[in-house]
Amino acid sequence: MSARLDVWLWLAHRASGALLAPLIVAHLVTIVIAVQGGLDAAEIVARTRGSVFWGGFYFLFVAAAALHAGLGVRSFVAEHARLSNGPATAIGVVLGLVLLVMGGRAVAGLVL
Amino acid sequence: MASGEVTARIWRGGTEGHFQEFRLGYRHDQTVLDLVTEVQRRHDPSLAYRFACRVGMCGSCAMTVSGRPRWTCRTLVADVVDKGAVTLAPLTNLPVIRDLVADMTPFFEKWRKAGGRFEAGETPAEAFSTITHDDPARRAVDAGIECINCGVCYAACDVVRMRDDYVGPAALNRAWTLVNDARDAGGPARLAQVAEGGCLACHTRQRCAQYCPKGLNPTEAIAGLKRRVTAAALKGEL
Numbered sequence: 175m176s177a178r179l180d181v182w183l184w185l186a187h188r189a190s191g192a193l194l195a196p197l198i199v200a201h202l203v204t205i206v207i208a209v210q211g212g213l214d215a216a217e218i219v220a221r222t223r224g225s226v227f228w229g230g231f232y233f234l235f236v237a238a239a240a241l242h243a244g245l246g247v248r249s250f251v252a253e254h255a256r257l258s259n260g261p262a263t264a265i266g267v268v269l270g271l272v273l274l275v276m277g278g279r280a281v282a283g284l285v286l
Numbered sequence: 287m288a289s290g291e292v293t294a295r296i297w298r299g300g301t302e303g304h305f306q307e308f309r310l311g312y313r314h315d316q317t318v319l320d321l322v323t324e325v326q327r328r329h330d331p332s333l334a335y336r337f338a339c340r341v342g343m344c345g346s347c348a349m350t351v352s353g354r355p356r357w358t359c360r361t362l363v364a365d366v367v368d369k370g371a372v373t374l375a376p377l378t379n380l381p382v383i384r385d386l387v388a389d390m391t392p393f394f395e396k397w398r399k400a401g402g403r404f405e406a407g408e409t410p411a412e413a414f415s416t417i418t419h420d421d422p423a424r425r426a427v428d429a430g431i432e433c434i435n436c437g438v439c440y441a442a443c444d445v446v447r448m449r450d451d452y453v454g455p456a457a458l459n460r461a462w463t464l465v466n467d468a469r470d471a472g473g474p475a476r477l478a479q480v481a482e483g484g485c486l487a488c489h490t491r492q493r494c495a496q497y498c499p500k501g502l503n504p505t506e507a508i509a510g511l512k513r514r515v516t517a518a519a520l521k522g523e524l
């Protein structure tokens with residue numbers, strides 16, 4: 175693995191983490207507001223369907239989470255399972271893609 | 287500080303081995319290294335251990351003393367004796383040669399891998415580098431230059447334990463002194479060398495800084511390297 179790629183992945187891990195922090199706060203606040211008067215699927219879908227803002231918000235959230243989790247697991251397995259960089263990266267990429275596809279489908283279900 | 291009796295549990299053997307107990311008296315000003323010397327001279331001449339200067343300069347006497355790495359020539363028995371006992375083992379994270387002697391080869395190989403050598407450049411310098419005392423880079427070098435290569439930080443580091451390719455705090459601390467040396471011509475190649483298997487893997491938990499007998503802070507040096515490496519990557523220099 176080249177030093178340059180290593181640095182970019184490291185930066186992406188930090189940047190996605192920094193991005194997740196405000197997104198999580200916004201997400202929690204939205205939940206608290208949304209459940210006032212009961213949890214209602216129709217009400218939620220009414221807010222998100224066709225909304226570019228909510229679509230963008232949740233997709234960014236999913237992308238940041240997938241990136242952050244994939245890279246975090248990459249380091250984790252390198253350290254705790256003592257894998258070398260190659261296999262550790264492969265596991266991280268697979269996990270990141272799974273999260274991205276699952277999350278992307280969920281966002282599509284809300285917005286489209 | 288008290289004198290008294292101590293049970294020294296000393297590691298015997300290589301990777302496989304056992305602790306052997308010695309019952310000894312100690313004086314208030316006796317160091318752990320003195321204690322080991324006494325065992326070797328008076329009780330068991332086959333005990334292997336390593337030292338040279340006895341005054342905290344050479345970095346060869348480090349061992350695991352009751353669970354944590356220390357320089358034994360400047361550690362008083364009275365300060366570490368706990369419930370009348372002290373346990374002595376070779377430094378961790380390194381292969382064991384015999385008894386209290388760890389094999390430092392991986393430590394120094396990684397020092398080289400992280401580019402721990404001054405690079406003079408292709409052509410001789412045309413003029414002296416003028417470096418003032420208050421130059422921030424000079425100060426950064428000062429903060430890290432007193433390393434005695436004892437390996438205490440290397441033995442204390444979790445990431446060294448978990449990742450075979452991690453060069454460890456001492457090697458990165460050394461690299462940081464060179465990155466800040468105006469005369470060094472290592473340039474981006476040096477930064478590339480410390481990025482891979484290097485500074486980016488550090489968890490910033492500061493066990494190295496906590497245990498370094500010289501009071502150095504390799505974590506701070508590593509943080510500096512992270513900043514430099516990132517800046518170089520953003521500028522496309524790596």
Ligand code: SF4
Pocket residue numbers: 442443444445446454455487488489490491492493494495504505508
């Ligand atoms: S701060 Fe970094 S180098 Fe120091 S002990 Fe922790 S992981 Fe190792």
Ligand code: SF4
Pocket residue numbers: 432433434435436437438439440455456459497498499500501502504
């Ligand atoms: S940084 Fe400190 S603990 Fe590490 S080798 Fe140098 S003197 Fe020893």
Ligand code: FES
Pocket residue numbers: 337338339340341342343344345346347348357358359360
């Ligand atoms: S014997 Fe030289 S530092 Fe301890």
